[in-house]
Amino acid sequence: MTTTTDRAPRTGPALPEARGPLSARVRAALTAPEVPAVDTAGAATADPYGEDLHVALHTLYELHYRGFAGVPEDHEWHPALMPLRRALEERFLGALRADVPGGRDVSEVFDRLLVEPADHTGSVAYHLEHEGTGEQLREYAALRSLYHLKEADPHLWVVPRLTGRAKAGMVAIQYDEYGAGRAEGMHARLFADLMTDLGLETRYGHYVDAAPAPALAVVNMMTLFGLRRSLRAALVGHFAAVEVTSSPGSRRIAAAMRRTGAGPAAEHFYAEHVEADAVHEQVVRREVIGGLLADEPGLAADVAFGAEATDLLEDHLAAHLLGAWREGRSALRNTPGAR
Numbered sequence: 001m002t003t004t005t006d007r008a009p010r011t012g013p014a015l016p017e018a019r020g021p022l023s024a025r026v027r028a029a030l031t032a033p034e035v036p037a038v039d040t041a042g043a044a045t046a047d048p049y050g051e052d053l054h055v056a057l058h059t060l061y062e063l064h065y066r067g068f069a070g071v072p073e074d075h076e077w078h079p080a081l082m083p084l085r086r087a088l089e090e091r092f093l094g095a096l097r098a099d100v101p102g103g104r105d106v107s108e109v110f111d112r113l114l115v116e117p118a119d120h121t122g123s124v125a126y127h128l129e130h131e132g133t134g135e136q137l138r139e140y141a142a143l144r145s146l147y148h149l150k151e152a153d154p155h156l157w158v159v160p161r162l163t164g165r166a167k168a169g170m171v172a173i174q175y176d177e178y179g180a181g182r183a184e185g186m187h188a189r190l191f192a193d194l195m196t197d198l199g200l201e202t203r204y205g206h207y208v209d210a211a212p213a214p215a216l217a218v219v220n221m222m223t224l225f226g227l228r229r230s231l232r233a234a235l236v237g238h239f240a241a242v243e244v245t246s247s248p249g250s251r252r253i254a255a256a257m258r259r260t261g262a263g264p265a266a267e268h269f270y271a272e273h274v275e276a277d278a279v280h281e282q283v284v285r286r287e288v289i290g291g292l293l294a295d296e297p298g299l300a301a302d303v304a305f306g307a308e309a310t311d312l313l314e315d316h317l318a319a320h321l322l323g324a325w326r327e328g329r330s331a332l333r334n335t336p337g338a339r
Contacts (some may be wrong), residue, residue, distance in 0.1 A: 012067045013205030016059050020052025026059050026084070030071045035080045043087035048095030049316065053088055054216035058208065060085045061223040065150055066204055089224055096221070100308045102301075106237075106293070109304045110285060113244050113311065124318045125252035127325070134260045138198050139331050140253075140321065141191075141266075142207040143215040147222070148191035149204050152177040154219075157226035158235045165291025166236070173243070173280045173288075190269045197263030210332040214317040221313055225306060233299035236284075236292055237306025243280040250274045 015031070018024035021042060029038045046053045062068065063076040075081070104112075120126035128137060147154075152174060159170055179185030192202040201207070208216075225235035254270035257263070293300055324331040 012069050012071075013062075013203065013208070015068045015071070016055050016208045018052075019055045020050075022046060022052045022084070022088070023055040023059065026056045026081070029081060030059070030068065030075060035075060035078050037080045038084045040084050040087040043084060043091055046088075046091055048091050049213060049217055051213045053091065054213045054220055057085070057088045057092065057220050057224075058216050060088070061220060061227075062205070064223070064227070065153060092217075092220065093224065096309045096312070097305070100305055100312055102305070102308070104304055104308070106289065106300050106303050106307075109237075109307050110240065110244055113241055113307065116248055122315065122318055122322065123249075123252075124321050125249040125256075127322060128256040129252035129259070132256050132260070132325075134198075134262065136325055136331075137253075137256060137260060137262060137266075138200060141195055141198055142200055142332065143211055143317075143321075145191065145195060145200070145207055146205075146211055146215060146219045149188050149202075151187045151191065152239075154222035154226045155235065155239050158232050158239075161229050161232040162236075162288075162292060163295055165287045166289075166295065167291075169283050169287025169291060170236075170239075173283055176276055176280070187269075187272075190265070190272060193265035194269040197266040207332075212320055212331070212333055214313070214320045218310075218313045218317055221309060231302070231306075233292060233296070233302035234306030234309070236288055237303035237308075238310045239306075240284045240289055240303070241307035241310040243284045247274050247278045247281065 015027055016023070018027050025038050029035050043053075059068075060081060063071070067073055067076070117123075124140065128140065132140075155170075155177075156174060159167060159174070162170055175181075177187050179187070179189070183189065195202045222235070222238065225231045225238055250270040250273035254267050254274060257267040257270060289303060293303070321331045
């Protein structure tokens with residue numbers, strides 16, 4: 001039997017196009033015959049929510065998921081890439097820590113998330129329910145595909161870092177996310193069916209080049225929290241925030257799909273989340289958060305941080321989407337694969 005230290009390149013999505021010097025360096029390193037040491041210059045001063053940083057980080061993170069066509073699988077942890085990845089992560093994480101208000105306890109954070117604001121002007125789901133066009137729904141789905149076509153892969157990294165009630169509760173929720181053992185019921189599969197109803201391309205990673213930085217940042221945060229054991233409670237807080245806020249938003253988007261005649265699979269994906277996430281909300285608060293903090297009470301601030309960082313980035317994305325739509329323009333970047 002022979003062995004090799006570098007597996008052959010796998011079939012996967014194409015590498016994202018560069019949007020600046022940082023992402024250009026990452027792309028060049030991954031396409032080089034031998035990966036060179038990648039210069040970290042500029043990472044510490046880059047816009048932490050900007051296009052260049054988030055394309056670079058997204059490209060490095062996707063090596064842990066499906067990889068890229070023509071890029072060897074063993075590049076996932078290539079030491080030449082790690083200094084830049086670390087520098088990008090620290091820049092992004094530092095901004096999140098600086099911009100999240102902090103000071104609230106876990107109960108206060110989640111009680112606030114459970115209340116829908118009376119002012120709906122910043123709500124994407126409310127806009128789509130009442131005013132959204134079919135094209136806006138398509139754009140929304142294209143951007144959400146960055147996560148939903150791998151739902152809930154980033155969250156599984158936390159499972160071996162939990163114990164007892166927290167671990168059992170997390171696995172129970174993930175069992176539902178993955179279709180309760182049925183491939184056709186996996187939420188990623190249901191979202192692909194939604195995209196088919198909307199006339200969108202269902203290939204994994206197809207819409208990355210069309211995605212603006214606020215959409216990439218939401219997904220990058222999940223992976224950042226997932227890959228670091230030290231951020232396990234932040235990932236729990238993020239996951240809980242998603243589950244707590246999912247049902248009302250999903251109900252509105254299901255109504256939007258129905259109003260615009262998007263199709264049964266398009267409506268079903270969000271209708272499924274109305275019911276499932278109402279149950280998940282209780283499990284994640286009582287068992288996952290409750291169990292984690294019973295075992296490690298010192299992690300309460302990290303749980304709150306993860307939830308509030310999620311809220312912050314979702315607000316950034318909502319501002320981008322609604323700003324574009326209210327000006328009568330596309331929220332997608334102008335690329336050949338944007339439609």
